[in-house]
Amino acid sequence: MSDLLRVGFVAEGPTDFVALNAAVSALLGEVDYTPTLISPLVDKSLAAQTGGGWAKVYLWCRQMLADAGGDARKSDIFTKHEILVIQVDADVADKKYTDDQRITNPPHDLPLNMPCDKPCKTPCPRPREITDALRTIVLGWLNEAAMPPKTLVSIPSRSIETWVLVALFPDDPTAVRPNIECRRDCEVRLKTHGLIKSGQKLIKEYRANEGAMATAWGHVRERCGEAERFSQEFLALVPPPTNRA
Numbered sequence: 001m002s003d004l005l006r007v008g009f010v011a012e013g014p015t016d017f018v019a020l021n022a023a024v025s026a027l028l029g030e031v032d033y034t035p036t037l038i039s040p041l042v043d044k045s046l047a048a049q050t051g052g053g054w055a056k057v058y059l060w061c062r063q064m065l066a067d068a069g070g071d072a073r074k075s076d077i078f079t080k081h082e083i084l085v086i087q088v089d090a091d092v093a094d095k096k097y098t099d100d101q102r103i104t105n106p107p108h109d110l111p112l113n114m115p116c117d118k119p120c121k122t123p124c125p126r127p128r129e130i131t132d133a134l135r136t137i138v139l140g141w142l143n144e145a146a147m148p149p150k151t152l153v154s155i156p157s158r159s160i161e162t163w164v165l166v167a168l169f170p171d172d173p174t175a176v177r178p179n180i181e182c183r184r185d186c187e188v189r190l191k192t193h194g195l196i197k198s199g200q201k202l203i204k205e206y207r208a209n210e211g212a213m214a215t216a217w218g219h220v221r222e223r224c225g226e227a228e229r230f231s232q233e234f235l236a237l238v239p240p241p242t243n244r245a
C-alpha cells in the first residue's frame with residue numbers, strides 16, 4: 001500500500017460523493033486509491049451528520065482558508081490528500097447567499113442571472129459559461145484567482161443528478177433529450193426511478209448503484225460536457241505511481 005492515492009471530496013452531500021466516487025473509480029480503473037468525504041461529515045453508513053448543500057461547501061472553503069492562515073495552498077488538506085475534489089452544482093448560479101442563515105459577510109457574486117435562451121440553442125453554450133463563472137466564484141471562496149495545485153472544482157450541470165440519470169437510465173425520455181445539461185427535470189426523473197423519495201436522495205439506492213454508475217461513466221462523458229471536463233482534469237492530477245509517497 002506504499003503508493004496509495006488519497007482522494008478527498010468536499011461535496012454538497014453524501015449522494016453527490018457517491019456519484020463523484022463512481023466517476024473516480026471508473027477513471028482510475030485498477031489503480032488502488034482511498035476516497036474520503038471530507039465535508040459534509042457522515043457516519044459509517046454515509047448518513048449526513050451535519051447539514052450539507054452548496055452553502056456548506058462555501059462555509060468549508062472559508063473555514064479551510066482561515067485554518068490555513070489565509071493561504072489555502074498551505075492547508076494540511078494537501079499533505080493528507082494527493083487530490084482534492086470540490087463540487088457544487090451549476091444550479092448554484094440561481095442561489096443567494098442570504099438564503100442560508102449560516103452565512104455571514106458573504107461576497108456579492110451570486111446569483112449569476114445567466115438564463116438560457118428560450119428555447120436553448122443546440123448545442124447550448126450556457127452550461128459551460130455558467131460553470132466557468134461558478135469556478136471563478138468557488139476559487140474566490142478560497143481567495144484564489146487560479147486553481148491551486150492538486151485541486152479540482154467539479155460543477156455538474158444543472159446538478160449531479162444529470163450524471164446519475166444519464167448513467168443509470170440512458171433510455172429515460174429526459175436523458176435522451178438534447179442539451180441535457182440545461183434541463184431542470186433530471187431530479188424529478190430520479191424520483192420516478194426510485195432514487196429520490198419525499199425530497200430525500202436515498203443514500204442506500206445511490207450506493208447500490210455506484211458500480212453501475214462507474215460502468216456507465218463513458219456514456220456520461222459523451223452526454224455531459226462537465227463530466228468530460230471533470231474526467232480530463234482529474235486524470236491530469238493523478239500523480240505517476242513512482243511519485244506517490
Ligand SMILES: [Zn+2]
Nearest residue numbers: 116120124182
Ligand atoms: Zn440551455
